[in-house]
Amino acid sequence: MSNNNASSNLVVAQRTVKQLRLEASTRRIKVSQAATDLKNFCMQNASKDPLLIGVPSSDNPFRPPKSCSLF
Template identity: 85%
Template sequence: MSNNNASGNLAVAQKAVKQLRLEASVRRIKVSQAATDLKNFCLQNANKDPLLMGVPSSDNPFRPPKSCTLF
């Protein structure tokens, strides 16, 4: 019974070491550099952002329907 528990603990420890090695190999940059890159990206793409520029009425599926009158 304790041999099974020990092998289970070993498997958990090996999995933790594998995860730690994976996290240690991730390329990292400074927060200030990431913030600058994000700001530049947002400024470069602001003209394509529908939240900033709005959606043309002809392309807006949520525009209020036009009323029809019959003569």
């Protein structure tokens, strides 16, 4: 039982080391650069953003249904 527990701990430790190596090799940029890039992306795509310009009623699948009336 003790041998099984030790091998289990070894497997966990190996996975942890593998994950830490993967995270250490990830390319990183400064937060200020990421914020600038995000701001530029948002400004370039603002004219296409439906949350900013709205959705035309003809294209909106969630528009209120038209009422039907019979005369």
